[in-house]
Amino acid sequence: MRETKVSLQNVVLGLQHLVAMSGATIIVPLITGLNVSVALFTAGVGTLIFHFFTKGKVPVFLGSSFAFIGVVSMIGAEYGLEYATGGVFVAGLIYVLFAIIVKLVGMEKINSLFPPVVTGSMIMVIGLTLAPSVINANIVEAATGTLGQRWLVAMIVALTMVIVSIFVKGFFKLTPILFGFIAGYIAAACLGMLDTVAIAQANWIQVPPFMLPKFNWDAVITVASVTIVTLMEHIGDVTTISAVTRQNFLKDPGLHMTLVGDGLATTFAGLLGGPANTTYSENTGVLAMTGNFNPFTLELAAIFAIILAFVGKLGVALQTIPAPVIGGASIILFGMIASIGLRTIKDADVDLNRNRNLLIISIMLVLGISGVSLPIAGNIALNGLSLSAVAGIILNQVLPE
Numbered sequence: 001m002r003e004t005k006v007s008l009q010n011v012v013l014g015l016q017h018l019v020a021m022s023g024a025t026i027i028v029p030l031i032t033g034l035n036v037s038v039a040l041f042t043a044g045v046g047t048l049i050f051h052f053f054t055k056g057k058v059p060v061f062l063g064s065s066f067a068f069i070g071v072v073s074m075i076g077a078e079y080g081l082e083y084a085t086g087g088v089f090v091a092g093l094i095y096v097l098f099a100i101i102v103k104l105v106g107m108e109k110i111n112s113l114f115p116p117v118v119t120g121s122m123i124m125v126i127g128l129t130l131a132p133s134v135i136n137a138n139i140v141e142a143a144t145g146t147l148g149q150r151w152l153v154a155m156i157v158a159l160t161m162v163i164v165s166i167f168v169k170g171f172f173k174l175t176p177i178l179f180g181f182i183a184g185y186i187a188a189a190c191l192g193m194l195d196t197v198a199i200a201q202a203n204w205i206q207v208p209p210f211m212l213p214k215f216n217w218d219a220v221i222t223v224a225s226v227t228i229v230t231l232m233e234h235i236g237d238v239t240t241i242s243a244v245t246r247q248n249f250l251k252d253p254g255l256h257m258t259l260v261g262d263g264l265a266t267t268f269a270g271l272l273g274g275p276a277n278t279t280y281s282e283n284t285g286v287l288a289m290t291g292n293f294n295p296f297t298l299e300l301a302a303i304f305a306i307i308l309a310f311v312g313k314l315g316v317a318l319q320t321i322p323a324p325v326i327g328g329a330s331i332i333l334f335g336m337i338a339s340i341g342l343r344t345i346k347d348a349d350v351d352l353n354r355n356r357n358l359l360i361i362s363i364m365l366v367l368g369i370s371g372v373s374l375p376i377a378g379n380i381a382l383n384g385l386s387l388s389a390v391a392g393i394i395l396n397q398v399l400p401e
Contacts, residue, residue, distance in 0.1 A: 002056060004296045009171055013292055014300030016178040018308075020282045020329065021063045021301070022321070024134075028064030028275045032072045033081055035273065037208035037309045039064050042274030044305030046265030051299055053261035054253045059287055059295045060241060061302065062265050065278035067230045068223065072275065075219045082273070086213035087223020089270030094227045095234075095263025103256040110255060114239065116348030118392040120341045121361045122236045123243060125368030125388045127285075127338030131330060138327030145193045150324040153191065157184035157328025165289060174290045177329055184325035193322045203312040211273030230278060232386040234262055237279035240337060243344045244284060245293045285333025288340055356399050364392045 003010070021043075029039040046062045054060075068088065075084040102110060114122075139150050160183040164176040172179070188194055235250075238258050242249045249258065265277040287293055308314050350357055368388030373381045382390060 002296055003294050006300075009174075010294070010297050010300060012171075012175060012178065013290070013294070013297040014304060016175055016290075017061055017283050017286055017298055017301035018304045019181050019321075020177050020286050020333070021061050021280050024066070024280065024282060024326075025063035025305075028066060028069060032069055032084075032275065033076055034072070034085075034275055035209050035211075037206065037312075038210060038272060038274045039269075040305045041208050041309035042265075042269035042272055043277060044302040044309065046269055046277040047302035047305070048299060049265045049268060050258075050261035051295060051302075053264065054249075054257050056295050056299070057253050058238070058241065058249050058258060059245065059283075059293050059298050060238075060258075061280050061283040061298050062262065062277040063280045063282075064275040065230060065266075067233065067278070068226050068276045071223045071226055075222055079216055079219050080214070082211055082214040083216045083219040084223060085211065085270045085273050086215040087220045087270070088274075088276045089213045089267050090215075090220050091224040091227050091230075091276055092263040092265070092267030092270060094224055095231070095259050095266065098227075098231055099256040099259035099263065102259065103254075107251055107255065111250065113393050113396070114235070114250075115396060116344055117350050117357050117360050118364070118389075118396050119236075119239045119243070120343075120345035120348070120350070121364040121368075121392055122385065122389050123240045123341030123344055124338045125341075125364060125385050126236055126240055127334045127336070127341065128365075128369050129384045131334035131338075134330040134334065135327050138323040138330065142323035142327070144322055145188075145191055145324070149191050149193065150327070153184050153187045153193070153322060153324040154328030154331065156187045157181065157325055158331050160184070161289070161329065161332050174292050176289060177286055177333070180329055181321070181325055184328055185321065188322040188325060193324075195320045198320055199313055199316050202316040205310060206312040208309050209273075213270050213273070226276075230276075230386075231259075232389045234259065234279060236385050236389060237284065240284050240340060241279070241287065243340050244288045247293075282330075282333055285336045288336040289332065356401070359399065360392055360395045363395060364388045367391050 025039055025043050026036050029036045043063050050060055050062055072084040075087060139154050142150055157180040161176040161180040164179045238249055262277065269275060269277050352358060368384055373383040374387055375381045
């Protein structure tokens with residue numbers, strides 16, 4: 001249900017989404033060398049672009065895409081980051097081209113490729129493949145504190161989220177992630193795991209250093225070819241959000257419109273020197289945990305991200321959120337996504353006594369979770385969700401009913 005009142009409740013819920021997505025959105029520019037403030041700005045504007053083309057119906061926040069990290073880093077080192085963002089610019093246009101194809105083919109054909117046995121498995125793969133890398137990076141391998149301290153902070157975050165979600169009543173029941181981050185931040189501060197020097201040195205007001213793209217054929221082909229993989233991820237994420245909210249966004253506003261929104265948001269990011277945008281599993285986890293599906297709260301989060309791009313101290317404060325805090329929240333958020341996949345299969349009454357269905361689910365889960373990779377061309381390969389999805393689509397078509 002869409003409710004556009006700028007109330008304290010909606011503002012707090014918007015801030016919760018901002019906090020949930022900030023860690024991952026910031027990590028991508030930090031790894032690739034792109035600017036964090038530009039990434040926040042383009043993520044915020046990109047989300048508003050997405051909501052404009054999807055008529056404000058889909059509760060989505062677009063953040064920096066991890067799928068482009070390798071090629072952006074490679075092209076940035078070889079040609080310069082402006083050529084990498086030129087490839088990002090073109091990648092967004094490829095999304096729009098694919099949206100036109102989807103519109104011409106029709107949703108009935110698309111839906112036939114993604115029955116519940118496939119979509120439910122895709123959703124489980126999204127949660128189960130992302131969780132290990134995020135938790136390892138933010139808890140096991142993080143540079144701050146001892147391993148015991150990192151796990152302590154992570155468990156405080158997770159436990160706080162559980163307590164708020166189960167035992168707290170009223171409005172605050174919708175804000176477990178926000179309370180979890182606050183509790184984790186305080187715990188990390190008490191353990192000396194915060195970097196307050198960077199916050200003190202940052203300026204209050206700053207203009208993000210935007211960068212216009214440059215174009216080189218090799219760079220464009222290398223970066224834009226990643227869309228072969230991310231198109232599958234987009235379908236998986238929109239399918240997941242549909243399952244969480246129990247609304248068919250593939251039909252209304254339509255997959256072609258979500259692709260247009262995502263594509264033009266990515267093109268806009270490339271135009272200003274930001275990383276490619278994508279739908280965010282962290283925010284899908286927030287939707288699943290809180291039950292708040294109002295797209296307006298995501299639009300408020302986008303506005304906050306835009307403002308944050310110009311406020312130096314707040315931007316740095318987000319960057320200094322201790323990694324174990326993000327790891328603790330991820331334990332629940334990605335687990336919630338995997339659980340939604342199970343619910344999708346259950347609600348569709350998929351017959352698990354049939355070997356056909358068991359084989360599709362089994363093969364998709366193993367290919368998605370095992371980390372195996374299928375090279376396509378050059379640096380492009382199918383792995384994780386994309387490999388699992390392709391396998392599921394093919395098996396569903398060739399195995400007899």
